[in-house]
Amino acid sequence: MKQERFAIKIENLNISFNNVTVLKNANFSLEEGEIHALAGKNGAGKSTLMKAITGINPSDKHCIKVFGKSFDKYTTKEALDSKIAMVYQDLSLVKTMSISQNIFLNNYSFSKFGILNDALANEKSKELLASLGMFDIDVNTLVSDISVGEAQLVEIAKALANEPKILILDEPTASLTSGEVSNLFEAVKMLQAKGISIVYITHYLDDIMSLCNGVSVLRDGRIISSCKTEDTSIEQMIADMLGEDNLSERKWRDQKKSIDKSETPLLELRDISTSYINNINLKLYKGEIVGLAGLLGSGRTEILDLIYGLTKKDSGELLIKGNDVTINSVQDALKNKISMSPEERRTQGLVLEFSIKHNLVMPILDKISNMFMLNTKKEKKIADHYIPYLNIKCNGAEQAAKYLSGGNQQKIVIGKCLASKSNILLLNDPTFGIDIQSKLQIMNIIKEYVKEGNCVIFVSSEFKEIADFCDRTYIVKKRQIVKELINDGLTEEKLLQEVQ
Amino acid sequence: MVNTKSINWNDYIIYIVFIAIFVFFAVTLGDKGFLSTQNLMNIIRQTTMIGIMAVGVTFVLSTAEIDLSFGSIVALSAIVCAIVLESTDNIVLSVLAGLAAGTLVGAINGFFVGYVNIPSFLVTLGMTGIVAGISRNITDLRSIPIDNDTFSFIFGNGDVANISVLSIWLFSVGVIGAVLLNKTSFGRQVLATGGNMLSAIYSGINVSRIKMQVLMLNAFLAALAGILYAGRLEGARYSLGENDLMMVIAAVIIGGTSLFGGKGRIIGSIIGALLMGIINNGLILMALSVDHQMILRGIIIILAVTVMMKTEKK
Numbered sequence: 001m002k003q004e005r006f007a008i009k010i011e012n013l014n015i016s017f018n019n020v021t022v023l024k025n026a027n028f029s030l031e032e033g034e035i036h037a038l039a040g041k042n043g044a045g046k047s048t049l050m051k052a053i054t055g056i057n058p059s060d061k062h063c064i065k066v067f068g069k070s071f072d073k074y075t076t077k078e079a080l081d082s083k084i085a086m087v088y089q090d091l092s093l094v095k096t097m098s099i100s101q102n103i104f105l106n107n108y109s110f111s112k113f114g115i116l117n118d119a120l121a122n123e124k125s126k127e128l129l130a131s132l133g134m135f136d137i138d139v140n141t142l143v144s145d146i147s148v149g150e151a152q153l154v155e156i157a158k159a160l161a162n163e164p165k166i167l168i169l170d171e172p173t174a175s176l177t178s179g180e181v182s183n184l185f186e187a188v189k190m191l192q193a194k195g196i197s198i199v200y201i202t203h204y205l206d207d208i209m210s211l212c213n214g215v216s217v218l219r220d221g222r223i224i225s226s227c228k229t230e231d232t233s234i235e236q237m238i239a240d241m242l243g244e245d246n247l248s249e250r251k252w253r254d255q256k257k258s259i260d261k262s263e264t265p266l267l268e269l270r271d272i273s274t275s276y277i278n279n280i281n282l283k284l285y286k287g288e289i290v291g292l293a294g295l296l297g298s299g300r301t302e303i304l305d306l307i308y309g310l311t312k313k314d315s316g317e318l319l320i321k322g323n324d325v326t327i328n329s330v331q332d333a334l335k336n337k338i339s340m341s342p343e344e345r346r347t348q349g350l351v352l353e354f355s356i357k358h359n360l361v362m363p364i365l366d367k368i369s370n371m372f373m374l375n376t377k378k379e380k381k382i383a384d385h386y387i388p389y390l391n392i393k394c395n396g397a398e399q400a401a402k403y404l405s406g407g408n409q410q411k412i413v414i415g416k417c418l419a420s421k422s423n424i425l426l427l428n429d430p431t432f433g434i435d436i437q438s439k440l441q442i443m444n445i446i447k448e449y450v451k452e453g454n455c456v457i458f459v460s461s462e463f464k465e466i467a468d469f470c471d472r473t474y475i476v477k478k479r480q481i482v483k484e485l486i487n488d489g490l491t492e493e494k495l496l497q498e499v500q
Numbered sequence: 501m502v503n504t505k506s507i508n509w510n511d512y513i514i515y516i517v518f519i520a521i522f523v524f525f526a527v528t529l530g531d532k533g534f535l536s537t538q539n540l541m542n543i544i545r546q547t548t549m550i551g552i553m554a555v556g557v558t559f560v561l562s563t564a565e566i567d568l569s570f571g572s573i574v575a576l577s578a579i580v581c582a583i584v585l586e587s588t589d590n591i592v593l594s595v596l597a598g599l600a601a602g603t604l605v606g607a608i609n610g611f612f613v614g615y616v617n618i619p620s621f622l623v624t625l626g627m628t629g630i631v632a633g634i635s636r637n638i639t640d641l642r643s644i645p646i647d648n649d650t651f652s653f654i655f656g657n658g659d660v661a662n663i664s665v666l667s668i669w670l671f672s673v674g675v676i677g678a679v680l681l682n683k684t685s686f687g688r689q690v691l692a693t694g695g696n697m698l699s700a701i702y703s704g705i706n707v708s709r710i711k712m713q714v715l716m717l718n719a720f721l722a723a724l725a726g727i728l729y730a731g732r733l734e735g736a737r738y739s740l741g742e743n744d745l746m747m748v749i750a751a752v753i754i755g756g757t758s759l760f761g762g763k764g765r766i767i768g769s770i771i772g773a774l775l776m777g778i779i780n781n782g783l784i785l786m787a788l789s790v791d792h793q794m795i796l797r798g799i800i801i802i803l804a805v806t807v808m809m810k811t812e813k814k
Contacts, residue, residue: 310701330704340702348702351695353762362692362703365685372684416703 005032007166007197008053008084009065015048015057022048023221030166032067035188035198037208037229040218041241042432042461046201049218050168053199054086055079066166085164087155087172093143100125100139103158128157131194132187149180153187160191167191168199173207174296178478185211203295205234206500219243238496242464261285264322266455267307267338267424272316276302277479280316284424289446289456291466291487293495294476300459301343303476304426307457308340309333320424334363339422341413341430345406349413352402356394357383359401359412363420386415391441407438414442418449425449425456431465443469463495475499513811514755514768517804518775525782532785539781541664545732547777548666549574549725550744554751554769555677556718561752562681563707563714564694564761565613565620569605570722570748572631574741577602577723579635582644582736591651598730599723605631606719610712620715635738643737646730655731669728670770673721678766690714694761747776750801754808775804 008030015023023045030036040046051057052064055076062070066082093102100118103125104110110117110124125139132153143151152172159167169188173181188211192198200212208215209229216226217240224240225232267284277299284290294300305311307318309327317324320336327333333340342348350359361368361379368378383397390411394404401409410430417425427446431439450456460466466473467490475483475498483498525534533539553570560567581598585591605627612623646652658665681687692700693707700707722741730736753759754775755768779800783793 308702329706330701331706334704342702347696348698351692351699351762353695354692358688358692362688362700362705365688365705369685372680372686374683374685374688376683 005068006030006065007032007067008199009068010049010052011063011065013049013052013059013063015052015059021221023052026218026221026223027226028216028223029226030197030199031214032197033192033195034213035192035200035211037212037215038199038201038218039203039205039208039215039237039241044218044241045221046218047170048221050086050170050199050201053079053168054084080162083163083165084168085159085162085166086168086170087152087159088170093151093155093158095144096142098140098142099129099137099146099154102143102154103128103139103161105158107161124161125157128160129153131160131190132157133183133190134187147180149176149183152176152180152184156187156191164196166197166199168201170201171203171296172200173202173204176297181207204500205237205496208237209234217241234497234500235493238493241496242492265319266321268317268319268322269303269307270317270319272306272313272318274302274306274311274313276311277306280306280481282474282481284455284457286453286455287450288472289450289458289470291470291473292457292459292476293463293466293473293499295499296461298476298499299479300476301428302479303481304340304428304457304459307333307338307424308426309338334420334422337421337423338426339363339417339420339424340426341410341417341428343428343432345409345413349416350401350409353400355398355400356387356392356404356412357397360386360415360419363416382419386419390415390418390445405435405438407434407442410434410438410442414445418445423454425454426459427456428459429461430458432461463499464492467492467495513808514765514771514775517754517807518771518778521775521782521800522778525778525785529782529785534782534785539785541667543774543777543781544667544670545664546780547773548664548670549728549741550747550751550776551670551770551773552673552721552725552728553718553744553748554755554773555673555766556721557748557752558677558755558757558764558766558769559681559690559714560620560718561757561759562690562694562761562764563711564697565711565714567609567620567624567715567718568745569609569624569627569631570718571741571743571745572628572635573602573605573719573722574726574729574744575635575736575738576605576631576726578726578730578736578740579639579644579738581727582646582730583638585646585648585651586644589648591648591654594651595655595727598727599720602723602726603716603720606716606722607712609719610715613715614708614711620711624715632738632742639736639738641738643735645735647734652731652734655728656734657732666728666732669724673724674766674770681764681766686710686713691762691764694758694763696762746801748773750805751776754801754804756808 006029010026010028013023013026026049028049038046048057052059055074055078059074061072064071064074066084071078094105100122104121108116110120122139129137134153143154172184176184188198202208212229214228215232215237217224217237219241224243263285265283265285269280269282272280280303292300292303302311306313309329309332312328318327325336327336346352357379360383368375387394387397392408392411394408401412414430430442446456458466458470467487470487473485473487473490474481475485477499556570557567577598580601581594584597585594588594609623609627612618613620654665656666660668681690689705689710692703692705693710697707726740729740751772752769755772756765757763757769779797783796788796
């Protein structure tokens with residue numbers, strides 16, 4: 001057997017937060033010079049593992065070895081000294097600074113007596129970008145003026161400025177167009193050719209097959225499999241990611257509703273395009289829960305934003321009950337009885353300092369006032385109705401939203417939509433990061449809601465939820481709706497394959 | 501689970517600070533007439549304009565915006581009011597003209613902040629220069645006298661049943677402001693806009709319009725303060741309101757309104773303004789020179805704001 005050299009070798013890593021185990025006896029190894037993928041569902045422990053490698057999460061003595069060297073204490077300092085660099089998913093560039101200023105943001109190796117040598121920094125930036133296949137760009141351009149794909153490469157160049165031997169890329173393609181993705185792949189391969197070992201985190205299993213040498217799959221804090229990419233397949237990876245639990249808990253399975261398509265749809269999009277999404281066609285009938293399944297950056301959020309009046313359409317028609325309507329603002333959407341539970345409940349859904357009651361009535365202030373004066377009786381009535389109805393656990397309607405758990409905060413956001421008496425409810429990842437009990441309660445409420453003749457569009461980063469919960473699913477890929485599936489017998493595996 | 505009752509301390513700290521400083525002056529300056537009815541009424545007279553402006557600024561800060569131009573609006577509206585009164589002798593017309601001039605400035609501020617999305621700090625800073633320049637230009641740096649006893653009675657020097665009309669103005673503005681912020685859909689939209697603008701937008705609140713309305717309201721109240729200055733001083737001058745910026749903003753912050761939006765305390769702002777008045781008055785009674793007064797006032801403001809902000813964090 002040939003002597004393999006490991007850039008990183010982790011043995012029996014255990015990490016837990018507040019007595020919740022996140023990683024259990026995790027073993028992970030990155031061979032020198034390989035591109036190794038890390039796959040797993042949301043919450044499988046990918047970020048925790050990477051934070052252990054970069055020293056942000058403390059780990060036990062000697063369980064992380066970098067280039068054969070083990071450590072008594074492993075912190076961000078040891079990780080930096082070992083030449084490990086990470087490129088984060090949410091770009092951390094300063095938009096108001098130039099490309100080269102960003103690349104050398106906290107790297108003053110070119111300064112003399114405290115004066116920065118801009119010319120040399122520019123020269124070096126050009127070299128770094130060229131090593132990523134980016135030749136014809138002015139390094140004095142502001143980051144706010146370049147595309148997301150270019151920014152992603154600048155971000156990598158910034159990591160390269162510290163001359164790393166190990167580079168971790170966290171979902172680098174999430175917001176890129178397909179052209180930008182192939183540029184990125186070229187760049188990653190160039191880095192490999194220079195001898196840099198790379199950990200590549202992604203949800204795109206196709207990319208793993210075409211780009212990476214090896215792959216490890218995480219599930220529930222354990223490494224389930226670790227092998228060469230030629231020894232596995234997309235189907236095998238999906239099976240490893242999902243494990244046994246995809247067989248249990250098919251709660252909603254047998255309740256699929258069949259839709260009478262001769263009816264006029266409650267909501268219909270005809271050939272709608274915006275600056276982001278193209279030719280969207282979608283129909284939503286009374287009593288239906290329709291899923292939008294797509295990966296991050298596929299355009300699923302943008303479709304909801306369009307319906308909710310947050311972005312304007314360039315072309316196409318939006319019909320409600322067969323009537324062409326114009327929705328240019330959230331106010332228009334609400335008037336047309338469309339409501340939305342946005343993706344980020346804390347930053348978009350709630351005013352955290354407001355009480356539960358005040359949050360609940362935010363979209364309906366006009367409806368609960370006489371002239372200008374708020375009718376506090378009506379307000380109280382709404383709170384008294386929805387808090388028990390949604391099972392919001394709290395110390396009363398006056399409690400500030402910021403003190404509630406994620407699940408209970410999500411229920412308030414759903415409550416806002418219900419209180420506005422909408423017919424069309426847009427749910428953007430409402431179950432993200434909330435406990436299972438709240439999840440089930442929310443789903444029951446939504447089932448109740450559609451029974452009253454309303455309809456729901458459901459976006460989730462958990463494909464299992466879409467497969468089990470929805471009546472019908474549209475596959476969103478590369479900013480388009482590419483397929484429509486009836487959910488009868490639809491599985492998470494199938495959806496994961498479709499969205500690739 | 502956090503006990504919701506324990507966090508409301510900061511709503512009361514202003515009253516405690518107020519009482520502490522009041523008692524301090526009452527003890528140290530009691531023999532110099534600090535507690536005399538006449539002196540206390542004087543404090544209210546001197547504080548009314550600050551208090552009225554503080555109500556407006558409370559709305560602006562509640563939306564997480566700022567207005568630096570209200571001091572200049574004070575002078576402009578006083579001058580417009582005095583000029584119209586001088587030429588027409590019509591009180592109603594002159595007051596309406598003064599209020600309209602101020603509110604128009606607020607509308608321009610609001611348009612740029614709400615609809616062009618320019619930071620309020622910059623818009624209102626620039627506007628300060630423009631408005632102050634206009635005031636100097638139309639008056640040629642001269643005072644415009646007001647020779648109308650009715651006007652002066654209603655808008656400054658009158659007493660009704662031994663109570664200064666100014667305190668009636670302050671009380672009315674305070675009550676209307678408190679109701680507007682706490683009991684109306686407009687007030688709720690103001691607080692939501694400042695509390696979390698994104699969430700407000702997602703809830704269908706027209707945040708552009710709210711910002712514009714709030715800056716207009718603040719300008720309207722500054723204009724009212726300007727007219728009251730004109731009434732009390734029986735004349736208008738370009739320098740009116742020039743030095744009120746620091747006092748007003750300090751009063752609002754000490755009163756418990758958040759600089760970062762989402763939380764406004766109208767009554768607190770008025771108490772804060774009265775506190776400013778007491779401090780001024782106390783320092784004068786101590787027979788300190790103007791330079792010493794300025795230094796001490798600055799120190800007291802920083803200390804009071806520090807106490808407020810620190811209790812808020814708990």
